[in-house]
Amino acid sequence: MKKWTEPKSSIEKSNDTVMDAVFFQKEDEEQKWEKRVNILLVDDRKENLLSLEAVLDSPCYRLISVQSGEEALRWVLKEEFALILLDVQMPGLNGFETAKLIKQREKSKNIPIIFVTAISKATEHVLEGYESGAIDYIFKPFHPDTLAMKVEGFVQLYLNQQKIEYQSKMLQSRTRALEEANERYHRTVLELQKSEALSRTISETSVDTIITFDDNRLILSINPVLRTMFGYEPDEVMHKPINRLLALPFQTNEYVLDKIMESVAIRKDQTSFPVEIQIGKAMIGQRHIFVCSIRDITERKQLEIERKIHYEHLELLVEERTQELVVSQEQFKKIFHSSPCLIAIRSCDDGRYIDVNQCWLDHMQYSYDEIKNSSEDRLILVNERNSKNRSLDLEEAIRNEKIQYITHTHEVREGLLSTEIINIRGKRCILSVITDITEQVYLEKEMARLDRLHLIGEMAAGIAHEIRNPMTTVRGFLQLAQKTKNGSSFEFVDLMLAELDRANVIITEFLTLAKNKTNEMTKQHLAEALKSLLPLIEAEAVLSGKNVHIELSECPEIYLDGKEIRQLFLNLALNGLEAMPAGKTLTVKTYQKDDEVVLEVTDEGPGIQEELLEKIWTPFFTTKEKGTGLGLAVCYSVANRHHAKIDVESSSLGTSFYVRFKHDAIG
Known part of the structure; x- marks a missing residue:
């Protein structure tokens, strides 16, 4: 065996780093308990430890050598020891102090401690050792055989104590096992009694017929339900084949265990009825016993037939309702989306x-x-x-x-x-x-505007003739007075003639609003109808220091009244020129857009306020100091007689009028 020491640390005498602790072997229904015990050797001198190891060298011992009390305490915390050989005189913790600390710990207080000392053998010194927890003293120089025998004796005591503790634990374990087995036995007996009582109660109170039979299919027992279900007395079918009660042939190899099956049962009067059967198998001694429960399902079968008829009827109703729902959904979908x-x-x-x-x-x-x-x-x-x-x-x-x-x-x-x-x-x-109702609201506004124009037209048609007759007479006499150039009123004749001419212009425009005015529509190009007025517009622009830009594109021919269209264009162009300051440009365009021919007149004036856009077409509404308020109303009336539409867009950069001649007016 290898011996080793380590200064100021633990020294373990062992061939292996990890040793088996305890093992048990069963022999003759008892266990032999063997253990390689731990012995702690504590001495501050290495040579003393070596001598102790030499004396105690044995395969039954695991010697752990340390050179201080502190190291000894650490090993006591980690390992279980059968014996401690402790030197009294050591630096740091001496032997007495180390022993007292070991005895204070619950787990290590029963470890035997032998003091090994070379100091005084005085009674008071030995007494102090025993008070510290020692059970024996060995004085140096010691006799090897005496030390070995003492150690062996303490080891045997330790092993016997361990064996007794183990046997005590085994006895307690076996006692508990016997108590548990006994309790399980009593529970099993009680459960068997309950099961027997329950089985008897179930058998007597069950609505099912319960039959037991053997391998030969002979009936061994049967419950009282047999009378009401089959009409037999139990004695009439005891030890008879079970085939007497069930129509299906029974063979041993045909049994389907623990599964519910449908079959046909036969009453005593030989009438048959549907039943459900379930067969279970049990072993009593060396004999197979089969248990068969039989349940009458006549009412259930009748209910199934009625349920099937009802289910088929419901399926038919569901199919009809589903079809109605599908049709309803399709109708709703069509209504919703169309x-x-x-x-x-x-x-x-x-x-x-x-x-x-x-x-x-x-x-x-x-x-x-x-x-x-x-x-x-x-x-x-x-x-x-x-x-x-x-x-x-x-x-x-x-x-x-x-x-x-x-x-x-x-x-x-x-x-x-x-x-x-x-x-x-x-x-x-x-x-x-x-x-x-956007179109409806628009049409309502248009109808209201047209109604106002119609009313004004009727007024114009009624009073125009009456106004012009006296004006013609007054103008004639004024012209005669002008030619004679006599009288003091000559200087006012020109003014009166100018005012009469202005009144005549107003009446002419007023008459243009008349609904019953006759139009002379001819198929012509819009640009051709406007060309005769372009020099007049350009001259007016030059006189006021403004510019005119003209773009007349080639467009399809449409039906127009040339005089009215020229009047419409003249009113829009003159309004645009009047609205612009000097240096600005008036733009006139004709072009085709989609199925419409468009006349566009755009000025670069300050624009029309948004709240006035709806009123500019109303007769007699004007923002000019000397305006009659009939210019745009006349334009609207002319456009309406040509089935055209006038749109206006206005901002602070200018105003654009778009006269759109509809496709039904295109030739």
Whole structure:
């Protein structure tokens, strides 16, 4: 065996770094307990440790040598020792102090300690050692055999104590095992008694017939339900083949265990009825016993037949209702998507668009992908109650409220809004329907304007003749007075003639508004009808220090009254020149756009205020100091008789008038 020491540290005498601690071997129903015990050697001198190791060298011992009390305490915390040989006189912690600290620990207080000392053998010194926890003293120089025998004796005591503790634990373990086995036995007996009582109760109270039979298919027992189900007394079928009760042939190899099967049972009067059977198998001694439960399912079969008939009827109803629902959905889908109204369905929870129809997309100028599942307000409404634009379609249900709504391209349109709260798959939604009345509102305004023009036209037709007759007489006498050049009033004759001429012009324009005016329509080019007036317009522009830019493109021929069109163009051109300061340019264009021929007159004046745009076509409305207010009204009347439309665009950079002759006027 290799011996080793290490100064100021632990020294372990062992052939292996890790030793087996305890092992048990069973022999003759008892275990032999063997263990390689730990012995701690403590001495500050290396030569003393070597001598102790030489004396105690044995394969049964694991000697651990240390050279200080502190190191000894560390090993006591880590390992279990059968014996400690402790030197008394050591630097640092001496033997007595080390022993006291070892005895204070609960786990190590029972370790035997033998003091090995070369100092005084006085009684008080030895007594102090025993008070510190020692059980024996060995004085140096010691006798090797005496030391070895003492150590062997303490080791045997330690091994016997360990064996006793182990046997005590084994005895306790076996006692607990026996107690648990006994408890399990009593529980098993109790469970068997309960099972027997329960089985008997189930057998006697069950609505099923319960039969036991053997390998030969002979009935061994049967419960009382046999009387009501089959009409037999138990004695009539005991030890008889089970085939008497069940129509299916039974062979041993045909049994299907623990599975419910349907079969046919036969009563005593030989009538049959449907049953459910379940067979279980048990082993009693060396004998196979089969348990068969039989349940009458006549009522259930009848219910299944009725249920099947009812189910087929329900299927027919469901199919009919489904078809009706499909037709209804198709009709709703067609109505929804082909409706001329703007229809949208939105969630009341988050404002998400669930669906919109094609009319909504066309008017709002969005694509379906932009709207579907979008929570952003796409429909901005304006009505009399709201001074600001806001969403109204998620408010309370309303009916035919007149509103204005703004499209994706910022066009303001007119409509009638109706909303309704609906539930779709349990979710609260709102259905908004807008009937677009933009064209209707426009037509109403046009009709109102035309009615005013018609009224003025009727007035013009009625009074023009009466006004011109006295004016003609007055003009004649004024002309005679002018030729004679006599009298003191000669200086006022020219002024009176000028005023009469101006009144005549007003009457002429007034008559132009008359609805019953006869038009002389001929097929001609718009540019040709205007060319005769261009020199006049250019001369007027030169006199006022302004410019004229003319672009007359080749366009298809349309039906025109040349005189009226020239009057319309002259009014627009002169208005434009009057509106511009010196140095600005008036632009005149004719061109074809899509199926329309367009006359465009654009000035570079200060523009027309937005609130006045709707009034400029009204007769007698003017912003000029000497204007009659009939120029644009005449233009509107002329355009209307030519089935044309006049649009105006105005800003601080100027105003543009567009006279659009419709396609039905194109030759």
